[in-house]
Amino acid sequence: MTAAEACPEPERVCVVGLGLIGGSIVRALRSKGFRGTIDAVVADDDEARQARELRLVDEPFTDIAEAVAKATLVVVAVPIGSMASVFASMADALPADAVVTDTGSTKLSVIREAQTHFGDRIGRFVPGHPISGTERSGLDAGFAELFERRRVILTPTPETDRDALSRVVALWRAVGAQVSEMDGAHHDEVLAATSHLPHLLAYTLVDTLARMAERTEIFEYAAGGFADFTRIASSSPSLWGDIVTANHDAILPVLDRYIGDLEAVRAAIADGDRDTLTTTFTRAKTARDGFAAGKA
Numbered sequence: 018m019t020a021a022e023a024c025p026e027p028e029r030v031c032v033v034g035l036g037l038i039g040g041s042i043v044r045a046l047r048s049k050g051f052r053g054t055i056d057a058v059v060a061d062d063d064e065a066r067q068a069r070e071l072r073l074v075d076e077p078f079t080d081i082a083e084a085v086a087k088a089t090l091v092v093v094a095v096p097i098g099s100m101a102s103v104f105a106s107m108a109d110a111l112p113a114d115a116v117v118t119d120t121g122s123t124k125l126s127v128i129r130e131a132q133t134h135f136g137d138r139i140g141r142f143v144p145g146h147p148i149s150g151t152e153r154s155g156l157d158a159g160f161a162e163l164f165e166r167r168r169v170i171l172t173p174t175p176e177t178d179r180d181a182l183s184r185v186v187a188l189w190r191a192v193g194a195q196v197s198e199m200d201g202a203h204h205d206e207v208l209a210a211t212s213h214l215p216h217l218l219a220y221t222l223v224d225t226l227a228r229m230a231e232r233t234e235i236f237e238y239a240a241g242g243f244a245d246f247t248r249i250a251s252s253s254p255s256l257w258g259d260i261v262t263a264n265h266d267a268i269l270p271v272l273d274r275y276i277g278d279l280e281a282v283r284a285a286i287a288d289g290d291r292d293t294l295t296t297t298f299t300r301a302k303t304a305r306d307g308f309a310a311g312k313a
């Protein structure tokens with residue numbers, strides 16, 4: 018589907034934050050032949066120059082209020098910890114019927130900030146989260162295919178306007194994504210388990226090994242297994258500090274459960290209980306093979 022078919026309204030899109038996600042959205046819109054206008058809020062003059070040279074945006078802005086003043090659809094793609102200040106900076110400048118969405122990895126915290134800052138315009142805010150990314154950050158990390166056949170979860174609230182929701186669905190379809198809807202609390206529980214916990218485990222494992230005395234030798238002999246398990250420990254510490262702090266209510270129960278299961282595995286190792294180990298590994302392999310087959 019082309020962007021023109023998916024997004025027939027000639028939107029004036031403004032992407033706030035041209036990092037991995039914002040930079041990929043503008044690249045994908047361009048590569049799909051999006052017919053509307055693409056503005057963006059950039060970090061500084063260098064990023065503005067780069068965005069212009071790459072023909073990614075029609076007009077780059079450094080001032081958020083100025084950038085959104087003519088927008089019909091605003092996509093906020095900044096770290097979770099910056100959502101509140103970005104919403105505050107744009108609230109009074111938004112055109113009356115402009116739609117605002119976000120790409121944040123947690124949803125309840127973002128919805129709370131939107132309710133605080135958008136007041137009676139909250140119906141025009143559509144909370145969203147593309148379930149695709151990489152361990153890299155910044156404009157150079159973005160690529161046009163990032164959302165192709167990947168899921169985007171929208172978490173509308175009872176206040177969300179249907180028209181605003183369908184405009185955001187159209188935007189994500191225009192960049193090749195498959196859109197699902199889910200309650201914000203459920204989203205945060207699911208992503209705590211499948212995204213936030215794995216990042217915590219990868220960061221902690223690498224940190225533990227890096228602080229062991231013989232670390233140079235350890236990393237010299239690390240190969241595919243270590244690389245596969247720990248790629249995401251190269252993700253931005255600041256971005257993930259925000260995500261884990263914002264979603265602590267959903268993360269703690271699943272983290273406790275994991276620690277309990279790890280203790281059971283530890284006990285089985287200490288007891289030489291091979292049956293428990295192979296039963297656990299077999300259950301996990303069956304689940305992982307099923308997941309991998311579903312992705313094929």
Ligand SMILES: NC(=O)c1ccc[n+]([C@@H]2O[C@H](COP(=O)([O-])OP(=O)(O)OC[C@H]3O[C@@H](n4cnc5c(N)ncnc54)[C@H](O)[C@@H]3O)[C@@H](O)[C@H]2O)c1
Binds near residue numbers: 033096147150260
């Ligand atoms: N990295 C991923 O894999 C991934 C995947 C899905 C969703 N997300 C979410 O999308 C959002 C963006 O993540 P990213 O990976 O693109 O991060 P990034 O660090 O690559 O980009 C963030 C951008 O936001 C800008 N920014 C930061 N604070 C700002 C502020 N106060 N005002 C204006 N701009 C500001 C930065 O200049 C940068 O361009 C985050 O909320 C993240 O949780 C990330």
Ligand SMILES: O=C(O)C(=O)C[C@]1(C(=O)O)C=C[C@@H](O)C=C1
Binds near residue numbers: 148151152211
């Ligand atoms: O593939 C990666 O590097 C990612 O971290 C992507 C990933 C994930 O955990 O799957 C990370 C954060 C997001 O909010 C969505 C997707």
